[in-house]
Structures are given as C-alpha cells and as structure tokens.
Amino acid sequence: MTSKAKAAWIAADWGTTNLRIWAQGPDGTTIRHRSSDKGMGKLAPRDFEPALLELAEDVLDADRKTTVIVCGMAGSRQGWTEAPYIETPCAPPGIDEATTVQVEDPRLDVRILPGIKQLDPADVMRGEETQIAGFLADNSGYTGTLCLPGTHTKWVALDNGRIERFRTCMTGETFALFANHSVLRHGLSEKALDDKAFRDAVARIYACPQSLSADLFGIRAAGLVAGLSPEAARGRLSGILIGSELAAVREVFDLSDVALLGSDGIARAYGTALGCIGGSARLLDAETITLRGLALAYSSYLKVSA
C-alpha cells in the first residue's frame, strides 16, 4: 500500500488507556493499524477529535466523509459523547443503536457503539459488547458461557446469541494492586509463577471460598516462616484470586464448557484454573475479534444507509 491509500472506513477501539484504529481498504483488508496512549482517561471531550486525527488524518479522503465506528470508553459519560447503554437481555448492539458524534472536521462521520448495562445485579460493559459481536460472527446463535479475561474480566451467559446476563470481576486489577502495592509484594517474584502452587491454590480456595480474606496475608507469612518461594507466592496469589472468582460466578454461569476469548497469559491462567475445578475451556484468538465486531457494525451501517 502506498501512503496515499485512503480508508473506506475506520474501526476504532477507544479504551480508558489506549486508542487503537484500523483503517480499512475497500476490499476489507486493513491498510493501516495504529495506536496511541490517548485513552479516554487522559482526554477532555474536545481532545478526542484531534487524538483521532493524529492517527487517521493521512487515510482520510479530502473529498468525502469517512465513517469511523468506535467502541469502548469513548462512549462513556466522561468520554467524547455519551452513547447510552442498552440493557440486558439483549443482542450485542448494532449500528442503529450507535450515537453520532458532532465533529468539526467535514471529512469525519463518527459513530460510537453503546455499551451494555445490567440493572440487577448492577453491571456495565463498554467495548466487550463489540468483542462479543465479533465472537458471534463465527459462532452464530451461540448458547453457553463466554469469558473475556482481562483487567476486568467479563463473564457472559449467551442464549442463542443473546446476552442474558453478565458479571464483571476485577481480578486482574486486584492482582496488580496486591502484587505491586501491598505488603505481599515483598515476597513475590516479579514474573515467574509456580504452576503447582497456582493449581493448588485454585483448588483449595474453590472448595473454601469464604477463607479468601484470611488467606491473602498467609502468602507473606508462608514466605517468612515456611520458606514459600517467591515464584510459589506469585502462583498462590494468582490462584487464590482466580479460584475465588470461579467460586463467585459458578452459581450463575455454566463452567463446564467455557469459551475463553483470549490466548495470552491471563487467558491461559483462566483455562488452567477451569481445568483444576473440573470445568473446561476453549481458548479463542482474541487478536482481531474487536475489529471483527466493528466490521459487522459497519456492514450493517452500509445496509441501513443503502
């Protein structure tokens, strides 16, 4: 592709921390993939359009509007323009539920997909609904449990392609807080993790989840008085937290056969943990699933505007 190639449309995943865009050619291939650290968390409303142009300016055609389909936190109340939540039970939102952003640049036509809310128990997602849509593109009419591991892991019960209910566990964030900022950090290896300690901890806490509050400090204490290695300490902390999460969601989600949207370390840890408690997991490549979901929204946009 030359630098003069222009985008047919642009997919954008705009989270709290990062902005990622994929400029799409007319044939459905990606002609430019770029990202920046201009996530929603750092931006005031007036900063969003310049942040987008910074990544996309050179793929915009001067003579026409280019549609940009956005998912993620850019649509939150503190974001660019609020894209009000749709509510469970529901199918993942499509283009007709998107919010059109008032922009200054005449070359831009920006649509933000809404997130999903659940009222009881209260829960929210923004961005994951688009990944779910991408997953459903390959798994039409799926019924079962979908898990999207991450800083805030989402558990989703799908029934024939509809999102019946979901639950967010901030286990990834909790792990980072304990590992980097609590007294436990003194006894933890920085990266290496003992797999047996992880598995043992998952099984133990899953059988006795109420002991969580009393087990955490035990990691530090076992380092001091029982020679627990830093690698085993890291494995135990991760196992305790993921095992507790599985115990927390087992009442409302079927864990016997979970589709895990991810293939990185954290997704593999969830897969191992599910195996430890008698469940099973299929790891699915999440690399381009967001783009897939945004492309679905764009293709339905084409139909709507045709």
Add this chain to the structure above:
Amino acid sequence: MTSKAKAAWIAADWGTTNLRIWAQGPDGTTIRHRSSDKGMGKLAPRDFEPALLELAEDVLDADRKTTVIVCGMAGSRQGWTEAPYIETPCAPPGIDEATTVQVEDPRLDVRILPGIKQLDPADVMRGEETQIAGFLADNSGYTGTLCLPGTHTKWVALDNGRIERFRTCMTGETFALFANHSVLRHGLSEKALDDKAFRDAVARIYACPQSLSADLFGIRAAGLVAGLSPEAARGRLSGILIGSELAAVREVFDLSDVALLGSDGIARAYGTALGCIGGSARLLDAETITLRGLALAYSSYLKVSA
C-alpha cells in the same frame, strides 16, 4: 517535670512506619512521650541507634545504662537485630525471650521482644504480642476471642491467657488499595460512609461470602446505572470487606463475644459488623495497651536481674 528528668527505663514501639517511645520515670509515670516517622521500613540496621537517640538522648542518664524495651518490626530480619519468633501455642513473650542488641552508646541497654509465628496456617505478628500481654494484665487468664483491628487485623484465640492460634486479615490495607488506587475510587466519597449501606453489605456478604470477587465491581457499576451514592459506595466497600473477613474467621474463632482492642473508627466498624452478624463486641481502649505490655516486660526484667 524539668528537662533534666532522666528515664528509669524507656518503652519503645517500633513499627514499619513509626517509632514511638515513652520515657518512664521511677514512679511508673511517663515523663516523655515522643514519636518520629523513622519506622523500620526506612532504616538500615546502622540507622536504628541514631533514630532512638534522636528521641531519647536527653532522658538518658550519663552515669548508668538505661534499659530500652522494644517491640515491633525493629526485631524483624530486615530490622535492627532479629529477635526470633516464638511459636504458638504460647503465652505472650516475656523478657527472657528478648534479644539483646549490640549498641555503641554505653548508656543504652536495648532488648527487643520477639514476635510470634504460627506454622499451620502460616502467620506472624510483631508488636501485637505485646498488646496482647497488655490486655492480659487487666484480663488475667482470659479465654475467648481477641481482635486487634488495623491495617493488618489480628484475630487471636486465647485460652487461659495463652495464645492458641491467630489469623491476620489484611482488610485495612485492602480497603485502602481499592478506595485509593482501583477503579472503585471514582465512585467513592473520600470520608463519609453510609451506615445502612455498610450494614447491608456486611449481612449480605456474610451470608454469601463466595460472591466477594463478583461484588466489588458491582460497587462501581451501581454508581453508574443505579444511582448508588458515593457515601453508600464507601459504606458498601467497607461492609463487603469486613463482612468477608468475619466469614473467613468464623470457623476458627468464636464471634459471639469478641474483645476488640481499639476504640477508633476502624474498631467501631468491626464492632458494628459483629453486631450485624449476630455476634457481639466489647471495645477496649488501646491507647496505652502497648505501653502496658512493655511495662510488664520491664517489670519481669527487674525481677530477673534482681
């Protein structure tokens, strides 16, 4: 007291964050109470003696050695001189288990009281054993549950004045991490806490402690989609964490009648929480309980050296 008053002996509570000393007169009154932020966490071994002299120099008699009885993290491996743990079950340590520190100043005679370790489940305390000794001075031969609330709350089962077992819950530290550093901080009031939200959360999580991992993010979500106030959010977070702790310790500690060593906000929160789950608590003034424990050790030192 004039500035020339000299100490008969000095009590020192040397924690991770702070050093507190009480210079005691010959009649058992405190002639000087001082503190500094030179806690163990900031000091290399050679820094301890100067840090002590900084607070105590002017109460030392030039013509004799003054005994300093120390409890707390100064006796840890990373501290001044390691005072090896004694092991449960045991009575709180006395002066014969103290470690004598090699000092340079001829006016100093420094003894560090040991902490206590438990091997299964692994746990440790340093400093609280001296508070327990102080508590026992007024409650000789106590049998029952003692709770020392704080950053790392200690639960202690005493049998006729002996420490049978104990458990540390890092609930105070966990609350601070979530309230100040996690995504939950966005929806939390800085100080004010809704009492009803606190009580409701305690009761709910105590009945269903395995849901902890799934309930935390719900605090943020309820702020976004169900109008949960910042004060109620703070109350709910505190209630979830303390209620989980009570569920974690209920199997091994009798919660029907707990002696709570403390009268500040956190101790009152534990008292309220125990009331919510059908237990009861007596709040005891912890202000001088550490000094009391150190004085006990000193008086037994006098007997030993008499």
